[in-house]
Amino acid sequence: LSASTTVLTSAQCDMTTDQELKQLVDRFGENTAASVVHASRDAIDEIEARCNGFGDCDFVRVPSYDYTEAAKQPEWMQQQYHACRKLGLQVSLTDVIPLPFRAPHGLRTEHQARFHSQRYLQHLAMQIHGEGSFVFENTRAKPPEEGEPCKVEFHGGVVRARNVFAATHSAF
Numbered sequence: 001l002s003a004s005t006t007v008l009t010s011a012q013c014d015m016t017t018d019q020e021l022k023q024l025v026d027r028f029g030e031n032t033a034a035s036v037v038h039a040s041r042d043a044i045d046e047i048e049a050r051c052n053g054f055g056d057c058d059f060v061r062v063p064s065y066d067y068t069e070a071a072k073q074p075e076w077m078q079q080q081y082h083a084c085r086k087l088g089l090q091v092s093l094t095d096v097i098p099l100p101f102r103a104p105h106g107l108r109t110e111h112q113a114r115f116h117s118q119r120y121l122q123h124l125a126m127q128i129h130g131e132g133s134f135v136f137e138n139t140r141a142k143p144p145e146e147g148e149p150c151k152v153e154f155h156g157g158v159v160r161a162r163n164v165f166a167a168t169h170s171a172f
Contacts, residue, residue: 011117013047014064015040016109020076021083030086037087044113051115054123059115067097067106077107084109134159141166 015037017024024033051059068074077093084091090110097106125135141154149160 011115011120012062012064013040013044013113013115014109015044015089015112016064016066016080016084020080021087022076022079025083025086033083034087037089047115047120048113050123051120054120057115057120057123059113061111062114064109064112065094065097065106066109067099067103069101069103071104073105077105081107 017036017040021033021037024036048059048061051057066077066080068077073093081091081093084107092108092110094106094108095104097103097108128135136154136159139154141152144164144166145151145153149162150164152159152161152164
């Protein structure tokens with residue numbers, strides 16, 4: 001794998017979502033929000049198990065932080081704290097945040113993770129068994145077109161396949 005976004009990522013795994021959990025609960029209900037958190041937990045556990053098997057992915061459990069530089073604790077932080085607790089996350093309000101600047105209010109969520117994404121992906125790519133399966137790196141593709149077969153166009157060609165798995169953090 002070459003130096004690209006995958007190499008530059010922190011490979012931080014977090015059970016909380018980009019959307020505040022309170023908003024997720026309000027919009028979809030507590031059961032659905034809990035399912036999202038549990039799926040994230042299961043995914044992190046799966047990555048941990050694979051990393052342990054690979055042996056060199058530097059997987060480590062770490063806390064994650066949401067923080068503010070505001071003098072007064074914002075309402076969203078209290079709401080996120082209560083939503084996290086309700087959904088079974090181990091969370092605490094804190095004023096000790098490991099940053100090079102002052103952030104007087106924070107939300108610390110335990111049992112998140114970090115790992116070496118490039119090593120991890122190299123191991124996963126080696127598990128692609130052939131038999132018509134391929135890994136394409138450094139390839140800017142257009143969105144897959146559904147159909148039988150599925151079609152993915154890229155500069156210089158087209159791939160037609162029964163199944164396509166796109167692993168990217170950037171939308172097409």
